[in-house]
Amino acid sequence: MSVVPTRRRDSQTFTLRSFGRPVAFASAGRCGVARRSSSKSVARIKASCPKPVVRHDVNGTDPTVADRPDLVDDRRSEVPRTLAAAPVRARRDQRAARSRTLGRYSAPARDDFSGPVLPDIAVRYFLTMQGTPFRFEGPVPPELLIDRENELSTLAKRAGDRVGVRLIAPRRFGKTSLLIAHAAQLQTVGWRTVHVDLSRVTDMTDVARRLAEAYGALDDRWVRSHLAGLLARLGLSVGTAGASVTLGPRPAMPDPEAAETVIYRLLDLPQVIWEREQTPTLVVFDEFQDLLVARPDLDGLLRSRIQYHGDAAAYVYAGSEPSMMRELFDSRERPLFGQADPLTIGRLPIEAVLTELESRFRGEELDPGGALAELVVVADGHPQRVMLLSYLLAEQLEEGRDGTPETAGRVVDLALERTQAAHQALWSQLSRSEKVVLAGIADGVAPASRALAREHHLSRQTLYEAAERLVDQGHLTRDEAGVRVVDPLLLEWLRRR
Numbered sequence: 045m046s047v048v049p050t051r052r053r054d055s056q057t058f059t060l061r062s063f064g065r066p067v068a069f070a071s072a073g074r075c076g077v078a079r080r081s082s083s084k085s086v087a088r089i090k091a092s093c094p095k096p097v098v099r100h101d102v103n104g105t106d107p108t109v110a111d112r113p114d115l116v117d118d119r120r121s122e123v124p125r126t127l128a129a130a131p132v133r134a135r136r137d138q139r140a141a142r143s144r145t146l147g148r149y150s151a152p153a154r155d156d157f158s159g160p161v162l163p164d165i166a167v168r169y170f171l172t173m174q175g176t177p178f179r180f181e182g183p184v185p186p187e188l189l190i191d192r193e194n195e196l197s198t199l200a201k202r203a204g205d206r207v208g209v210r211l212i213a214p215r216r217f218g219k220t221s222l223l224i225a226h227a228a229q230l231q232t233v234g235w236r237t238v239h240v241d242l243s244r245v246t247d248m249t250d251v252a253r254r255l256a257e258a259y260g261a262l263d264d265r266w267v268r269s270h271l272a273g274l275l276a277r278l279g280l281s282v283g284t285a286g287a288s289v290t291l292g293p294r295p296a297m298p299d300p301e302a303a304e305t306v307i308y309r310l311l312d313l314p315q316v317i318w319e320r321e322q323t324p325t326l327v328v329f330d331e332f333q334d335l336l337v338a339r340p341d342l343d344g345l346l347r348s349r350i351q352y353h354g355d356a357a358a359y360v361y362a363g364s365e366p367s368m369m370r371e372l373f374d375s376r377e378r379p380l381f382g383q384a385d386p387l388t389i390g391r392l393p394i395e396a397v398l399t400e401l402e403s404r405f406r407g408e409e410l411d412p413g414g415a416l417a418e419l420v421v422v423a424d425g426h427p428q429r430v431m432l433l434s435y436l437l438a439e440q441l442e443e444g445r446d447g448t449p450e451t452a453g454r455v456v457d458l459a460l461e462r463t464q465a466a467h468q469a470l471w472s473q474l475s476r477s478e479k480v481v482l483a484g485i486a487d488g489v490a491p492a493s494r495a496l497a498r499e500h501h502l503s504r505q506t507l508y509e510a511a512e513r514l515v516d517q518g519h520l521t522r523d524e525a526g527v528r529v530v531d532p533l534l535l536e537w538l539r540r541r
Contacts, residue, residue: 183224209386212388243334248307251342275306
């Protein structure tokens with residue numbers, strides 16, 4: 045990325061280049077509020093200013109400067125060395141050089157210029173707002189979801205009826221993205237929302253800290269006045285303005301009594317808000333099954349508070365380990381038995397994925413050719429893998445390759461290079477029978493077939509139990525087509541072993 049400062053007395057505009065594509069960032073001033081825009085909008089930014097804007101080209105060509113004495117500092121300037129990164133790649137033509145991807149920058153053509161440095165906050169703003177339509181790391185914004193309208197409609201109806209929902213899907217299947225979109229649609233009609241991430245909690249202190257960090261955004265004044273002292277004992281601080289519960293280091297000695305008190309009081313906060321202002325709250329517990337790791341009876345503590353909330357709140361319990369979620373909600377001995385309607389997130393339909401991705405590639409002025417259809421088939425409806433393969437395909441097209449089957453094969457190779465360490469780590473953790481089952485499924489053999497049992501000198505019951513464990517762990521899934529490997533890249537890695 046290169047940054048081209050263009051200076052006027054009353055405001056300043058920065059033109060950033062990402063893979064040869066200029067993007068303007070204008071600070072507040074007579075030109076208006078801070079903004080970013082593509083090359084097509086640079087002219088509009090210039091036209092909106094009462095005075096002309098100086099634009100310096102990173103390649104050292106003459107700046108476009110109106111003959112005006114009121115302009116100052118028309119020196120050519122170059123991106124600071126601290127913002128320069130990867131070298132410019134060879135490109136077939138100007139269109140192939142275009143990119144809107146995040147996190148990859150073009151180095152400046154020259155390094156003998158000087159000029160003002162773009163503030164870090166402006167860089168963060170630009171990178172956050174620009175992004176890529178093929179987001180494959182972390183949750184995606186609601187507008188980038190593909191074919192989840194039915195799930196969102198179901199979640200909205202359950203929330204309106206105050207019916208709890210347990211949402212189950214393998215990791216990286218888009219649970220969090222779906223729940224963010226669900227929260228966004230409820231916020232438009234006046235709901236408050238809170239998202240509690242319980243992944244990898246280990247004890248009561250962890251649970252209390254996660255709850256405080258999330259629930260603090262609901263009503264920071266209430267949290268400050270009722271829990272400040274207890275939170276300090278758990279390594280949290282409460283600011284004086286805004287939603288500012290801040291996580292600090294864990295205390296050297298655990299304080300389970302303080303943690304349990306904090307949990308009790310925070311769980312009642314939606315009821316407090318409802319009684320005060322009649323505003324309902326959506327509460328999402330993500331990776332809910334990890335609650336049992338912290339303490340086996342925490343689901344009972346939770347139910348003892350939320351069962352009285354009535355109209356005050358709607359709850360969603362999301363998890364990625366089917367066996368533990370079944371233990372929590374399907375066992376008669378558990379406090380939450382029958383307390384939430386099941387909702388499963390399935391694979392994305394290939395037709396919907398292909399239609400949406402074709403539109404996004406057109407928006408990037410890239411022609412994926414036949415490569416896109418091949419990669420969509422390889423991804424097999426896995427949301428994160430669909431986006432990873434699309435992102436890598438866009439990179440290949442930007443570098444000048446055509447959308448051919450050969451390019452599709454290269455993209456799969458690159459994806460396997462990225463994910464090989466994770467596949468190897470999983471493989472090393474499996475038992476012998478589990479490895480036999482996975483390898484057999486990759487070769488198209490049923491997991492408990494006589495042929496597979498005979499070949500590996502294992503009983504069919506042993507193989508069946510191994511397959512069940514892999515299903516419970518989220519590595520395999522059962523559907524109308526039979527038993528399948530959840531991750532299509534793991535499946536391809538197994539086939540290549």
